[in-house]
Amino acid sequence: xxxxxxxxxxxxxxxxxxxxxxxxxxxxxxxxxxxxxxxxxxxxxxxxxxxxxxxxxxxxxxxxxxxxxxxxxxxxxxxxxxxxxxxxxxxxxxxxxxxxxxxxxxxxxxxxxxxxxxxxxxxxxxxxxxxxxx
Numbered sequence: 001x002x003x004x005x006x007x008x009x010x011x012x013x014x015x016x017x018x019x020x021x022x023x024x025x026x027x028x029x030x031x032x033x034x035x036x037x038x039x040x041x042x043x044x045x046x047x048x049x050x051x052x053x054x055x056x057x058x059x060x061x062x063x064x065x066x067x068x069x070x071x072x073x074x075x076x077x078x079x080x081x082x083x084x085x086x087x088x089x090x091x092x093x094x095x096x097x098x099x100x101x102x103x104x105x106x107x108x109x110x111x112x113x114x115x116x117x118x119x120x121x122x123x124x125x126x127x128x129x130x131x132x133x134x
Contacts, residue, residue, distance in 0.1 A: 018118025021061075025111035028057040029104060035089075036100050051090045054103075058082050082106060 015023065035050035062079040065072040085103050089096045 016118060016121075018114050018121060021114045022111055022118065024057050024061060025107055025114065028054045029107050029111065031057070032100060032104050032107065036097075036104075039097060039100070048090065051086055055083065055086050058086070078106065078110075 031050040031054045035047050035054070038044070038046035038050060058079055062076060065075055065079075067073070067076075082103060085099050089099050089103070092099075
């Protein structure tokens with residue numbers, strides 16, 4: 001492993017849970033945008049690869065849900081919806097082009113939500129630390 005790969009791996013291991021979730025959503029968004037471009041270019045190999053990677057990310061996100069939390073069932077329903085849409089996009093390609101934008105919108109909303117939650121948790125930790133040491 002070269003120095004950059006070690007640095008990248010170490011930075012991932014030092015991320016908070018919220019930061020890791022945001023990173024996963026960012027990767028899924030990147031893949032969906034690449035799929036959109038590949039579809040326009042009729043590069044179906046890249047298109048299929050990007051959709052497959054996005055499905056894997058969503059599958060992983062679905063698998064790590066803590067079903068003890070009430071909101072997890074709602075997340076699971078949305079992830080199942082994404083699975084359905086991603087399958088339809090892969091099968092329909094040009095006929096389902098508009099669905100790519102819908103998937104991107106949902107992924108962005110999740111990313112933004114976890115990004116904001118991560119900031120709020122970070123702010124709470126900073127305030128708690130100051131009140132204890134102050």
